[in-house]
Amino acid sequence: MFGMVRPCSHRLGESLKAQWMAHLCGLCLALRGDHGQFARIVTNYDGLLLSVLTEAQADRAGGGWRRTAGPCPLRGMRTASVAQGEGARLAAAVSLVLASAKVRDHVADGDGLLARGPVALAARRVAGSWGRAGARTGSAVGFDAAVLVDAVERQFGIESLAGPGTPILTVTEPTETATAAAFAHTAILAGRPGNAVPLAEAGRLFGRLAHLLDAVEDKETDDASGAWNPLTATGTPLTEARRLADDALHGIRLALRETVWGSGVSPERHSTDGKLAHLLLAHELGRSVDRAFGTQSCGHGAGHGHVAEPQGAFGPPRTPYLPGDPRHDGNPYGGEPPRPDRRGFWAGCAVAIGLCCTCKVCCADEFEGPWSGRRREGCRSSCDCSCCDACECCECCECLSCCDC
Numbered sequence: 001m002f003g004m005v006r007p008c009s010h011r012l013g014e015s016l017k018a019q020w021m022a023h024l025c026g027l028c029l030a031l032r033g034d035h036g037q038f039a040r041i042v043t044n045y046d047g048l049l050l051s052v053l054t055e056a057q058a059d060r061a062g063g064g065w066r067r068t069a070g071p072c073p074l075r076g077m078r079t080a081s082v083a084q085g086e087g088a089r090l091a092a093a094v095s096l097v098l099a100s101a102k103v104r105d106h107v108a109d110g111d112g113l114l115a116r117g118p119v120a121l122a123a124r125r126v127a128g129s130w131g132r133a134g135a136r137t138g139s140a141v142g143f144d145a146a147v148l149v150d151a152v153e154r155q156f157g158i159e160s161l162a163g164p165g166t167p168i169l170t171v172t173e174p175t176e177t178a179t180a181a182a183f184a185h186t187a188i189l190a191g192r193p194g195n196a197v198p199l200a201e202a203g204r205l206f207g208r209l210a211h212l213l214d215a216v217e218d219k220e221t222d223d224a225s226g227a228w229n230p231l232t233a234t235g236t237p238l239t240e241a242r243r244l245a246d247d248a249l250h251g252i253r254l255a256l257r258e259t260v261w262g263s264g265v266s267p268e269r270h271s272t273d274g275k276l277a278h279l280l281l282a283h284e285l286g287r288s289v290d291r292a293f294g295t296q297s298c299g300h301g302a303g304h305g306h307v308a309e310p311q312g313a314f315g316p317p318r319t320p321y322l323p324g325d326p327r328h329d330g331n332p333y334g335g336e337p338p339r340p341d342r343r344g345f346w347a348g349c350a351v352a353i354g355l356c357c358t359c360k361v362c363c364a365d366e367f368e369g370p371w372s373g374r375r376r377e378g379c380r381s382s383c384d385c386s387c388c389d390a391c392e393c394c395e396c397c398e399c400l401s402c403c404d405c
Helices: 009-035 037-042 048-057 086-109 117-140 146-161 168-189 193-225 230-234 238-257 275-293 345-357
Strands: 066-072 078-083 366-368 375-377
Touching (some): 009 037, 009 048, 009 066, 009 078, 009 117, 037 086, 048 086, 048 193, 086 117, 086 146, 086 168, 117 345, 146 168, 168 193, 168 230, 168 238
Antiparallel strands (some): 066 078, 366 375
């Protein structure tokens, strides 16, 4: 499971945590129901945002948005109430098409085992199968997945032509277009066509952030290996990337203000229906930006103006270890052990399947990321964040009752 928006269970609280898990499980089960067990491997945290947005906008008086799912290893063999319906299927369709593009990108780069002809051929077949499956599911819920496929095709062409001086937003445009279409379609599925314009804007900026943060996180590794990276290729400095990321985050918050949630007749920033969507897109997304650039803009925990080493967009901040701790790497200031080498696509898939089968993703406090090898928190783990204890309704506060966005 991968994605930018990965909330801490402590900040979510019990109610929103249950909602978030319902959408995560709903996406996973939608993939299994329409495309088989293996398709569940493309479950990702960002994809479930489409399910969250669809349900948050809908008038749920008629019911039918939840069902009780049977025991699952990922939930420690517990039953659960999970999201169902067109929102979950849209999330599944988009996840499949984007996973197909990701595999194709790995093949094109010759990553790991994919540098070998027979393995690359098998990967292309899997990617093609996922792409066609996503298109079928998208069509079933009225979404034309061709916009995603076209974005992927144009992305390869744009990257091949990009060089020093090329505006970085030229490179991010296909991703922006694809995510704008997906976000806007949640308004159609929810019966809120008036939300399509603001959500398209939110989706466009979300796609920009996804591309930028992925580039920032991978820049050091890409530069060392000689792999293509949009920031390096276009000569875009990190300061400019951060400015664009902050502007995109601000734009998303403005777009959410124009969105009507649930059965409301006017935009409600913190209505019950839109609370989870607001927290994920207005707050957790901001934390992802800070992690990617190695900063912490909020006063919680480490204090205002704290600057840490880059953490990457995916996963929790590093935990400092004291000298003498077996996890200490010899740095007198503490820190994580040196970053492990990334696994290839298929090796990562094998590890991911093992994590799923042993319930570590949801039930362990920590586990090793299947592709990156970095430490990750389990979905049900707690954290040591102090949330709103350290401030009183500050601008970046996680408290939804007093934030100003």
